[in-house]
Amino acid sequence: MKKSRVSLLGWVVIALVSGIVFGHFLPDAIARIFVTFNSLFGNFLSFAIPLIILGLVTPAIGDLGKGAGKLLALTALIAYGSTLFSGFFTYFSCSAVFPQIISPSAELVAVENPEDFMLKPYFVVGMPPLMDVMTALLLSFTIGLGLSIISGTTLRNGFNDFKDIIIQVIESVIIPLLPLHIFGIFLNMTVSGQVAGILFMFVKVILVIFILHILLLLIQFLIAGGVSGKNPFRLLRNMLPAYATALGTQSSAATIPVTLKQTLRNGVSENIAVFTIPLCATIHLSGSTMKIVACAMAIMLMAGEPIHLAAYSGFIMMLGIAMVAAPGVPGGAIMAALGILQTMLGFNETLQALMIALYIAMDSFGTACNVTGDGAIAVLVDRIAGKRPRESA
Template sequence: MKKFRISLLWQVLIAIAAGIALGQFLPVPVARIFVTFNGLFGNFLTFAIPLIIIGLIIPAISDLGKGAGRLLLVTAAIAYGSTIFSGFFTYFSGRAVFPELITESAHTAAIIDNPGNMALKPYFTVEMPAPLDIMTALLLSFCIGLGLSAVKGDTLRMAAADFRDIVSLLITKVIIPLLPLHIFGIFLNMTVSGQVASIISVFVKIIVVIFILHILLLLVQFVLAGIIGRKNPLRLLKNMLPAYATALGTQSSAATIPVTLAQTIKNGVSKNIATFVIPLCATIHLSGSTMKITACAMAIMMMSGMPVNTTDFSGFILMLGITMVAAPGVPGGAIMAALGILEGMLGFDETAQALMIALYIAMDSFGTACNVTGDGAIAVIVDRIDGKKENLMQHS
């Protein structure tokens, strides 16, 4: 018999609903068991984040630079530019829209800023200090990753690949399965604290705004692709809709590659370019994920009364674009890769991270669909650039 599995999205939604429902009548001694688990899991996550950064970023940068030719550099530059544009587009849109939608609550701000203010306390806590701080892990990862892309030796590269596999197992077998229980505990405690209604109302508003923004982002991407590729942008976008729909179901850019590839070729992109660009962009182009993370971070910071300024977010978005390259091909992988810079650059604590994860996963399908659909636009641009190069070579 086929094993029945509930998707991560539904697990998170069930966890949120259960936390709100059980928070109305669950005895305090029982509820504190889940709060104790939250404390332990949050401390373990703090310990694991530097390891996740090192394990994912080093091999990702190393593989990207290995044998880097002109086509790889062009594709990577366009993908990074698209991701960064998505982040700044979201940031400035959020600055214009979010203040009208999000009203800061002093009670909510106190709880997000300081989880100790919540109604329920854990029975005990266990300190789990991180082996490295966040910025040290990031800098170390960039230095080693870039170094591995330049040297010929394979020993450290193979060790980095093995460590990546270990970290991926940690994410898929331990952290991701326990996330719904962690989110359940957070919302259970918020319900007891009496401020869950304001959180949920903001969640709904942010989800609607992000959905509208990601449609606008796709239109911008395909209008630009249409201008450069000299093709009808609406027809290009229409042809990519099967990939969009498939990604909504799979929640994975990697699993959607066959459909994305077929639709890209249907858009007139040469097969050689399509088979190179689409699998590569499935790894390095996460404009939809960047949009979600930027918007969710802004929303949570505004709810908690934290300052939202352009300087901090500019650095955050630029770093996020690089970090997204390391996002593993699993549902929720992008947010796991981004937790380090959320903590290190924006000051997100355990509660803010849990809210971030819940809000991000609630929209995971739409972010993935935006990612893979945008891959088709990048393929059209790269195909045009490559075609111009061939014409110049023929004329010379």
């Protein structure tokens, strides 16, 4: 996992830089070859997104409900609440900050209408999806909730197999081709003279998100400390080894042993820690939610699109559910979010590619925020569940 995630980030950086460099001298005739690939890949992605939603969300909801006890329901509710808080905290913070540092830009106004400003593919192959994204979401909720209630296993096993197929498509097809897709996007934008402002926006957004994710962790541990009666700064300090490990591994799963060890140091009962930490590594992605919300807002501001609380409220609530279903593969969280970015915020394939590039550029910080926050949730669950905490080291 570590190797693949690090190499993905490296390939994305190489693709981005190469697209800009080659875009300054590559003839339009050759550049259009990559634009044609982008068209094919983008159409395939549009075809695959409803299947990704159906294959990931359905078994995730079904598994959460299967044999659901109070502890599972409590942990899932707190994790979802933390994800929602992260989304709305990011929305209001960025609403105050981004308009001061990001202005509507001709670069992304052009990206909003690429057919008017950018190179066109040599040919287009239509790949209509089997259903629209909202239908896939509603179908996933309906079947997933049904699976959580019924005792039969045939349909559940079928959807688990379908989930394995979807993860293979993501791991073996979509993720390996993403760098080439990003190369083509930045190549086209460079040829069309649309890239300088976008790169400058990337730097500003990354800086803002880094500050916000530190503030989010402070808030999470202030709440955990207040509820448990423990020193929140000591709780956060004890989780720093997990934070540092996640920066290196870029994987919540690979960081579980360290997260678990440091959670025990915070006085969480062993039976609570052993249950909550692996579960939260899957369902609690507050850092990933922060990145997606902030990046989407930045791109929409640059594109001159209005940002309304009503639209973003629904987006954040749906995003919280999508994060529960995010697969543990490189770029899994952003892949799970593409459908609602497309449906609820109107992101076309070019804006989706920019989201992917910007998201992966900050992947390590988001993962570190996710796993460190897992420690705060474990403290909350331990206190609410009525377990007697041990003395922290």
